Amino acid sequence: MKILGRNRLITPVIIQTLKAHPVILALIALVVMFSGLYPERFLTPLNFSTILRQLVTLTLFALGPSIIVVTGSLDLSYVGIWMLGGILVWLLMPILGMFSILVIPLLGLATGLLIGVIQVKGKIPSFILTLSLLVTYWGLTATLSGGYPKPVRGYEFITAPLIPYLPTAFLWSIPIITAAVFIMNRTRIGTYLYAIGSNEEGVQLAGINVDKYKILAFTLSGLFTGIGSIILFPHLGSAAPVELLLDNVVWPLVAIVLGGTPLVGGSGGPQRTILGALTVAVVWRGLLLSLLQPEAIKLLVGLLLIVSIVVGARGLKGVTIT
């Protein structure tokens, strides 16, 4: 009798979870498919550890922007913060020593604040604002570095392996993700940001200072990207890159949308982005292991992007500028 009761409870809970997160189904299907097609390559500890590494990269890049997508705007500046931050670390290394890594969160904070103030006061669509800033940061990075990647020594201890097959960067990212999820789900700031995403005019009429909270959202996004970049910097090779890859910009966005944060805003959030990032990482690894041509892989992931965007934009009405 007891067992029956438990069964009655478990099934609806599973159905409820799957309804709320349809991406889980896709994730399971993908894992089963890749395991079935080439188990000898896919079902290895090394592969899972690589998937986790990719997950860390995607999640840390996508964490800040997913806060912004909840409010209905877009933030593309994350790769710029990571790139410019890396070159600033290289520049400041002789002066500040090991403390120079702290320049990345400061840069993130300043960038977020700047974007927020310009977006709110200048009323510029956030995507074009952050895109221009991203290109500016890219150019600054390349100018400051003289056109070559600059390796920085001394931060390898951050990602030094502790547990076999479990990337240390993954352990580091857990408190950061928790902080973001906590802010979005358990504080007044988070509630207001969800409200701004679903009905900005209504929030304004309710007497909440929308401008203040939007600036706060962009600042938080920049700060989370900055803190994440401390880990991403050694995680992605301890060198300040000088070339902007469109993939680095696009994939965190796909992780956000695929995770279930619609571009219109108002729902979703950082906790869902992790799921999206995991799906993207599995797809990426699965396709890489499939021994297809690299060009064909690029084409396939592009199609995935389009599908996820179309799915993520369901129910978007009355948005003129985007």
Added chain:
Amino acid sequence: MARLLLSREWLRRNMTTVGPMVAAIAIIAGFQVINPFFLSYQGITTLVYAMSYFLIAACGLTFVIMTGSFDFSVPSVLKLAALLCVLYIDKLGFLVIPLALLISVGFGFINGLFVAKFNVPSFMATLGVSVVVEGIALYLSKGFLHMMYDETFRALATTFIAGLPSIFYWAMGIWIISTFIAMCMPFGRHTYAVGGNPIGARLSGINVERHRIYVFMLSSFFAGLAGVLYMAQLGGGSMLIGADMPIPLFASVVAGGTALTGGVGGPHRTLLGVIIITWIQAGMLMLAIGRDTQMVIFGLIALGVAIATIDRRRIKIIK
């Protein structure tokens, strides 16, 4: 006093026309002072080459921005059209040009479909399509540099007529046609209406969704045409074609006075914007300012013109 007020009032009302003109004259004068080579015959040929393909692509993008949307895929479609020409001219001959244009228009149709029917934000939709287009371009070209050996094809853009290369006349022709479409044809009036007030446009009987699709198709068609002619101009190319284009292209349309909010501006204004942006680019190249520094400058210019042109009275909420 009254005259002064009047002139100030006039200036404020015509800022979007006067501003770009002053900027263009200042840029030409400035570069001419720094580098006397700027306005020599060869200098002008360089400037014309730099602006022509850009103007064709920018005219198409202008229509999209006039409707209040954005087309991120223009540089990618341009790249694909250019690479299609160089890859298949041996097999197909000149049939490759209609093929490239047809494929370009097809991607424009997909863009429009996503934006108008699926309600995807135009920026995200066109970003996604451009990733696919880049993927196809990479798949076909394998990332190599391909050279164009067909001299008749190259003559499309490089024949000199009255001292200027023929791509300049193509660009001027496209610019005049675009201006004519925007000013004198129902298509243009509908574009302004859709950008200015989509609900009003729908109520007055315009099929807004279909019109948005047409606009994206037009944009991609011009992007494809620019790609074909650019390939004829360059005589070869790789995946790097149009790689640095998105921000300057956007900046040139907006600098001309077509605000991101839609409903104002037009292709006739884009000519000035293209002159400003591409001549800054060419001038900086003549002064040996590198691509990296150019990127910083164009990023800031794009930001500046977006802030300067946007119409804040018309929008309450901006995301």
